[in-house]
Amino acid sequence: MPLPKAELHLHIEGTLEPELAFALAARNGVELPYADTDALRTAYEFTDLQSFLDLYYGLMAVLRTEDDFADLADAYLARAAAQGVRHAEIFFDPQAHLARGVAMETVVAGLGRALDRSEAVHGVSTQLIMCFLRDESAASALETLETAKPYLAPQGPIVGVGLDSAEVGHPPAKFREVYEAAAALGLRRVAHAGEEGPPAYITEALDVLGAERIDHGLRCVEDPELVARLVRDRVPLTLCPLSNVRLRAVDVLAEHPLPAMLDAGLLCTVNSDDPAYFGGYAGDNFDAVRVALGLSPERLRELARNSFLAAFLEHDEDRRSRYLAEVEAYEFP
Numbered sequence: 001m002p003l004p005k006a007e008l009h010l011h012i013e014g015t016l017e018p019e020l021a022f023a024l025a026a027r028n029g030v031e032l033p034y035a036d037t038d039a040l041r042t043a044y045e046f047t048d049l050q051s052f053l054d055l056y057y058g059l060m061a062v063l064r065t066e067d068d069f070a071d072l073a074d075a076y077l078a079r080a081a082a083q084g085v086r087h088a089e090i091f092f093d094p095q096a097h098l099a100r101g102v103a104m105e106t107v108v109a110g111l112g113r114a115l116d117r118s119e120a121v122h123g124v125s126t127q128l129i130m131c132f133l134r135d136e137s138a139a140s141a142l143e144t145l146e147t148a149k150p151y152l153a154p155q156g157p158i159v160g161v162g163l164d165s166a167e168v169g170h171p172p173a174k175f176r177e178v179y180e181a182a183a184a185l186g187l188r189r190v191a192h193a194g195e196e197g198p199p200a201y202i203t204e205a206l207d208v209l210g211a212e213r214i215d216h217g218l219r220c221v222e223d224p225e226l227v228a229r230l231v232r233d234r235v236p237l238t239l240c241p242l243s244n245v246r247l248r249a250v251d252v253l254a255e256h257p258l259p260a261m262l263d264a265g266l267l268c269t270v271n272s273d274d275p276a277y278f279g280g281y282a283g284d285n286f287d288a289v290r291v292a293l294g295l296s297p298e299r300l301r302e303l304a305r306n307s308f309l310a311a312f313l314e315h316d317e318d319r320r321s322r323y324l325a326e327v328e329a330y331e332f333p
Ligand code: HPA
Pocket: 011, 014, 049, 164, 165, 166, 192, 195, 243, 273, 274
């Protein structure tokens, strides 16, 4: 039995496995510029975030109908459950679909269908977080929030907003207004920061956007004052170790700063980001850091505990307590 954990940094579009991409392409009459799944996999030679994003946005062309989004989410939830994920807070990129003529209703209804039955079918509780593309305009983000209004919690599945895509040159402050509007609507706030961008972007995400968790946040280690603040305020970081290797944020996994970050007292979590592209789901990321960094069972338990402490479960503290009890009771093989 795998260690129970929450997944807090997962882009649903990044769970599109080559086999499903080809199946959906056939179903929708979409031509892919790859001969087969092997040819597609060999294209996964990323040199940085942008080279990944180019392929990732291109492959989304196969996602067209409500069924496509339901099948995508269902496949992810099955894989996540098999790796011990008990709770998932799932990102999606509405602008990437709206720009292709796919309606918000199609995306959210499809994802929502899979999420609604996830607990019964997979034993995984879920929430949805809508990310704004930071290389698009602030006006576009505001328009997207407006379009999403019928789908926001409590009547809909969207509980929060996030910020993703090309980081450098798009500092968080660009999105001050839309984050203020999101807060006024009662939405939770997270933001990618400090993946490729400088530590100052992390500070700005906290100060200007009111981010409650930082996605990645890896480069905080370059700023001791920022680390002290993140420790003091218990700001969760959603780290994605296999992603960091594939996008060259770190050279090799054995040099990942995760152990030092835990030693410093940071509230680190381990997540998969875009598992179909980066070589593994949540449990694979845990296994990879255990092997490469020699993490002890108690360190792994700390990471699992952190994932539930950092989850947006304030509306259901009984559930959080049950999950935390599962972590404490877990017996490592
Ligand atoms: O790791 C990421 N960083 C920024 N944007 C993204 N969109 C999907 N994955 C990522």
